[in-house]
Amino acid sequence: MTSNPTFPPPRHATPELLAALQARFAEQFSTSQAVREQHGRDEGSTDAPPPDAVVFAESTQDVADLVRLAAAHNVPVIPYGAGSSLEGHLLATEGGISLDVSRMNRIISVNADDLTVTVQPGISRKQLNEAIKHTGLFFPIDPGADASIGGMAATRASGTNAVRYGTMRENVLALEVVSASGEVIRTGTRAKKSSAGYDLTRLYVGSAGTLGIFTEVTIRLYPLPEAVSAAICSFPSIEEAVRTVITTIQMGVPIARVELLDAHTVRLVNQHSKLSLREEPMLLMEFHGSPGSVQEQAEMVQAIAGEQGGQAFEWANTPEERTRLWTARHNAYFAGIQSRPGCRAVTTDVCVPISRLADCLLESLQEVESSGLPYFLVGHVGDGNFHFGYLIDPDKDEERTRAEALSHQLVARAIRMDGTCTGEHGIGTHKMDFLVEEAGAGAVAVMRSIKHALDPQNILNPGKIFTW
Known part of the structure; x- marks a missing residue:
């Protein structure tokens, strides 16, 4: 197993394809070395050559036209959102064109009564929540990075709020997708449930751009909680901290977030974020609900933590205090790198x-x-x-x-x-062998047959999830 695998021979963009892309996309097309290199790396440790060119899509038609042109020349297309992947999802492992959807960042419709919103794939979760906060609703999935909604759907992201609100799998209702042939299809509806045929939405969510490219995503929204409270608690050991979490979940406490940092990581976070947290195993928790229910949840968890040796239970009740703590937690990756x-x-x-x-x-x-x-x-x-x-x-x-x-x-x-x-x-590129260990060769063969059926030329983000 290596973090820098040997990639298949590249299928580089031909001069004819580059000329056609320049003619079609003009200023939305770039072969600049700097732009290509920016789109040829993520936050992970795998290295690969940059793509041959970058197209900045601004509409579904742009995406469909690019895919049709690339398919005609048998050249890969690699979707790119915010670049925050950690497993090489956006690397041009076989050459090709990077499709940047960051300019496709509009909210198409907000349906507050139904608790849904339809967006273009390039909007980030922070942009979305800022734009809809006046409605009293929010989108809770928080992977830490300010990822794009399209990228989050493509990787089946989750994050700190998943314990209460679920992952992207549970929160994506419908998609508009450009297929490997350039056809635009729709999956799902805004209805809460359906028994109509195969669940194509669930097939595409988590497919990492290998089966189709998202151009619209319809997702669930949730009412902003009336009250929010956060707390940190230190423990003598990780075992006591984990036992506290297990008991909390088994007792049915609807805790919104519960994050663990070991003593070493708390030390790194203190240095990076200029905090003075106790350098011991720590739980960072958050409670959502009415003022009464939040207080009840918090008191119950504090009692559970006390039975496990939890100490220095500290509250962060103001938005500023909570933001500081959660920002420090989200920056743990950068705290490690800086160390x-x-x-x-x-x-x-x-x-x-x-x-x-x-x-x-x-x-x-x-x-x-x-x-x-x-x-x-x-x-x-x-x-x-x-x-x-x-x-x-x-x-x-x-x-x-x-x-x-x-x-x-x-x-x-x-x-x-x-x-x-x-x-x-x-x-991504990094855990292909692990997928075989987990799912078995037979299940991976089924996945591969789906890929062959939907993308027979293997032009959609090739070299990810499994080999061709």
Whole structure:
């Protein structure tokens, strides 16, 4: 297993295709080295050559025209949203054209009575919530990065609020999709349920741009909670922190967010965000609801934490205090990177049944601490999902090999515990072998047959999820 796999021979854009794209898209088309390089890397540690060109789409018609031109020349098209992927989803592993949808950032319609909104794929979650806050509604899925809604749907993202509001799988109702032939199709409706044929929406959500390119996304909205309260609590060990989470979930407390940081990661966050949090294993929690229900939830969790040795239970009741804490949590990745200048982070995430969370975490921590590699650890532990970032010197092959070995051991452990190799980052280029371990060769063969049927030329984001 390597973070820099050997890619298939590239299918570069021909001079004829580049000329046709220039004629069709004019100022929306670029072959600039700087623009290509920007669109040829993400936040992960896998390196690949940049795309041959970049097209900045502004409409569904733009996307359809690009795909038709690329298909005619058998050249790949790689969707690009905000560039925040961690598993190489947007890399031009076989050459081709990067399709940047960031200019497709309009809200098409808000249906407040039905709690839905339809948007173009390039709008970011923060842009969306800022635009609809006057309605008293919000979109709760929060993967940390200010990702695009299209990218979040394509990777089946989740994040800190998933324990209460679910993931993109539960919150995408309908899609407009450009197929590999350039045809525009629609899946789903704004109705809450349907038994009409195959569930194509669920097929496309999480397909990472390998089956079709999203040009519209219809998603659920939720009422802004009447009251919000956040709290942090420190523990003598990770085991006590995790037991608190397990008991909270098993008792049915509708906690909105519950995040875990180990003592080492708290130290990194303190240094990066200029905080003075206790440098011990810590839970960061948030409660949504009416003032009375929020108080009741918080008191119940505080009592559970106390039984597990939780101490220094501190409240963050103002929006400013909460924002500061959650910003610090979301910046844990950058805190880790900053702690070792010039490093790269080999990141991995797994998700296990919550009853196995403590075992998986503790064994994995013991391994990384024995390895000598610097790291950071954060977890959306309310749904059994956690992330390691192994900080390596990119010029030292032995460090990358050690990090990949740790990642493999972690994934193997999660799968043995009836978990998954990725809770939210996705397979991308980095976890193809892990997908076979988890799902089995037969299931991957079914996935591959779907890809062959919907994209027979393999032009839509090739080299992701599994090999052709």
